[in-house]
Amino acid sequence: MPLLIQGGRLITATDDYQADIYCQGETISRIEPAIDPKTLPPGTEVVDAAGKYVFPGFIDPHVHIYLPFMGTYAADDYASASKAALAGGTTTLIEMICPGPTDDPFEAFELWRSKAAGLAAVDYTFHMSVVRFEEHVREQFRKIVASGVASFKVFLAYKGALNLSDEHLFAAMKLAKELGVIVTAHCENADAIDALQRALLAAGRTGPEWHGPSRPPTVEADGVHHLCTFAELLGTHVYTVHTSCDAAVREALAARYRGVNVWIESVIPHFLLDETYAERPGFEGAKYVMSPPLRAKANQEVLWNGVKSRAISTIATDHAPFSFRGQKDMGKDAFTKIPNGIPSVQERVDLVHTYGVSMERMSLHTMVDACSTQAARLFGLYPRKGAIRLGSDADLVVYDPAYRGTFGKKGSYSKVDYNAYEGWERLGRPSAVTVRGAIQVKDGEFVGTIGRGQFLAREATH
Ligand code: URP
Ligand code: ZN
Ligand code: ZN
Secondary structure, eight states: OOEEEEEEEEEOSSOEEEEEEEEETTEEEEEESOOOGGGSOTTOEEEEOTTOEEEEOEEEEEEOSSOEETTEEOSOOHHHHHHHHHHTTEEEEEEEEOOOTTSOHHHHHHHHHHHHTTTOSSEEEEEEEOSOOOGGGHHHHHHHHHTTOOEEEEESOSTTTTBOOHHHHHHHHHHHHHHTOEEEEEOOOHHHHHHHHHHHHHTTOOSGGGTTTTSOHHHHHHHHHHHHHHHHHHOOOEEETTOOSHHHHHHHHHHHHTTOOEEEEEEHHHHHOOGGGGGOTTTGGGGGOOSSOOOOTHHHHHHHHHHHTTSSOEEEOOBOOOOTTTTGGGGSSOGGGSOOOOOOTTTHHHHIIIIIITTTSSOHHHHHIIIIIHHHHHTTOTTTSSOOOTTSBOOEEEEEEEEEEEOSSTTOOSSOSOOTTTTOEEEEEEEEEEETTEEEEETTEEOSOTTOOOBOOOOOOO
């Protein structure tokens, strides 16, 4: 059905103006100061955006939905995760494909695609994890890139599971350079963490509060330095995911000054939750175990300022949903067995609006840039996504900045049994969200169609 969004204040990464938007089919076909509805085809749906912002659909470039990890599976599926994403204004997800070290990469790609097809209500694409890189899988990675997955993921952490040896890391980054594929990377030194974990457990330090001390900032900074050294040697473009602390940001910026093509992602839990959350008594801290861990509060201003100055390109979530009961409690006797992750896909944009924009830590333009446009540019989706332009996909968020409420489990679409931001004040909410011209959310409620989401094939542009 044709759609008219009337009277809104259009805010992109660069522009701010009053206009009407008309969407015919799946794309934006007119943007004009005032479009007379009488000139439009009968049946055109009209959304009144007076007093509201209109943003390009938000993109979360780092989520986990189907994830076999630490002896369990992430709790969401594409239906719950995409409803949650949409209710929070996110219209495109980039999920990490994380196979085990003995799995066949192309089969993994097909498996992850099958998990999304038919259930996604958002558009989606993937970063392909390279968890081993022997000669015989080289052709499979080429085939995956040719199928439209133009980014790799590597884990320098998780020894014995997802961690890649230096030999394989070098070979994978070499292929990425050859193919023009950007390498996204979890940067923490796996061996250092392993040794620290063993020492802590041997000393009887088993609770969730010891997760942070087992992977201090230097361990992450070392990982960033290592990745950037390989990038410097090979010319590969790299992107540090969930960059959590001053020391790691500094390493990435130092590499950038040396000429390394490195971009920085940080994720919403690290901006707002500090290490004291993981120290909460009664095993409550397990809800706040993620990697890299929550940091000392002083790091948060570094992240906010990093976004404001645009040193940090993107704000993602690293949505990795594990319930407190039945999953996080697998680590009752040892913090090393607590599945890592803090789900935030529904909350990200409203948290950035409430605690970033409203507290003058960033402008609305920066919010759009960090939560949408930069991800589109870096991962080959721009200007189809991340923009309000003629011909762009009609992924639009009509946002009510005057809405007042709270974050919490109530109203959340994720299957996880807790909300890390329970009871926090919320300023603003998407009042309508469209994906390729179809309304998927009205006033915070999912009203769309499960299965409408499409796989986004991307070109390698690095
Ligand atoms: O704690 C996290 N980040 N869990 C998900 C896996 C990963 O490292 O991204
Ligand atoms: Zn990670
Ligand atoms: Zn992740």
